Amino acid sequence: MASASTNDIEFRSVTKNYGAVTAVTDINLNVPKGALLALLGPSGCGKTTCLRMIGGFEQPSEGAVLIDGREMNGVPAYRRPVNMVFQHYALFPHFNVEQNVAYGLRQMRPRIAAAEINRRAAEALEMVRLGGFAKRRIHEMSGGQQQRVALARAIVNRPSVLLLDEPLAALDKKLRSAMQIELQTLQRELGITFVLVTHDQEEALSMADIVCVMSAGRIRQLGSPQEVYDRPADLFVADFVGKTNRIDATMEADGKTLRLADGSAFTAGARSGLVPGEVIVAIRPEAIRLTRAAVGSTSFAGTVTHRIFLGSSAEYAVTVPGLGDFLVTADRRSMNESDLVEPGEAVFLGFDPDMAHVFPAQASSASSA
Numbered sequence: 001m002a003s004a005s006t007n008d009i010e011f012r013s014v015t016k017n018y019g020a021v022t023a024v025t026d027i028n029l030n031v032p033k034g035a036l037l038a039l040l041g042p043s044g045c046g047k048t049t050c051l052r053m054i055g056g057f058e059q060p061s062e063g064a065v066l067i068d069g070r071e072m073n074g075v076p077a078y079r080r081p082v083n084m085v086f087q088h089y090a091l092f093p094h095f096n097v098e099q100n101v102a103y104g105l106r107q108m109r110p111r112i113a114a115a116e117i118n119r120r121a122a123e124a125l126e127m128v129r130l131g132g133f134a135k136r137r138i139h140e141m142s143g144g145q146q147q148r149v150a151l152a153r154a155i156v157n158r159p160s161v162l163l164l165d166e167p168l169a170a171l172d173k174k175l176r177s178a179m180q181i182e183l184q185t186l187q188r189e190l191g192i193t194f195v196l197v198t199h200d201q202e203e204a205l206s207m208a209d210i211v212c213v214m215s216a217g218r219i220r221q222l223g224s225p226q227e228v229y230d231r232p233a234d235l236f237v238a239d240f241v242g243k244t245n246r247i248d249a250t251m252e253a254d255g256k257t258l259r260l261a262d263g264s265a266f267t268a269g270a271r272s273g274l275v276p277g278e279v280i281v282a283i284r285p286e287a288i289r290l291t292r293a294a295v296g297s298t299s300f301a302g303t304v305t306h307r308i309f310l311g312s313s314a315e316y317a318v319t320v321p322g323l324g325d326f327l328v329t330a331d332r333r334s335m336n337e338s339d340l341v342e343p344g345e346a347v348f349l350g351f352d353p354d355m356a357h358v359f360p361a362q363a364s365s366a367s368s369a
Contacts, residue, residue, distance in 0.1 A: 008193040014063035038208035081160035098134035262322025269354035278361035287355040
């Protein structure tokens, strides 16, 4: 009997082995009902293995996976309240749109009346804004329309949890952005828990309520998109989620002063709290001020080597003697001058110490695992 639970999905000390290879290790995870969780990480980090264990395509070697309070270990995929949208959609090319969407309903036992199947298929197509496409052949649909057909087929069975395995990877950038909004809208309308697997940081940050960053089969950080981006738990997360500048430094004996390789120093912000020793300072490109004159105490002279124009903003590569290369994102409206800075120009870089993240240097090698 299912126990009352505020979580749709729970992982309790889950480990998955494939022979001598451990794909995920000691995963503990709670996903509240109606949330959109993004499993984010590089290839081979274990995110797809976790998705497949939720769907019933894999079973844990240790621990337990629960859906709506019920342990799912040993329960086959077709008996779970879960549906999945695959990366390449897996639509039947010899069926039309309506037949693809209704396929799962026609396999259910006891059988559902034909009129009810037609009604629910039509309802699902309306939800994904394909109401007039029921008789269209699959090869006549665009990539974005095929993605919505796959979504309609997944939601027509009214699952408790919808799994999405990089469903937008095959779409171009403009269509991918549009589908991200459509997926969020659909998820809010249905109130279904979505679990999205992606290696695209922007996709995870823009769509998810909860981001789970994984590496080498372990969870490195779990939190809201804002928490993961603004307060990375370690150097791996700071590097992987978004763009980051890294500066080698030494935390001095007072536990507050950071001494940089060029001999300059500044007082660490409230985010440090490290013991004295070798550290790495991580600063987001948009947290660095680029000016033509020195401003403030933490200001470093450098030279622009490259510029990428992005419309409302621009990205600059700046070389600072003794410290190396920096990536800076500058909002054009924040510059005192209306013109862009040109490659070869001398500039100054400054930042608020409270915007810098400080990590132990020994964590650097572990962060690439």
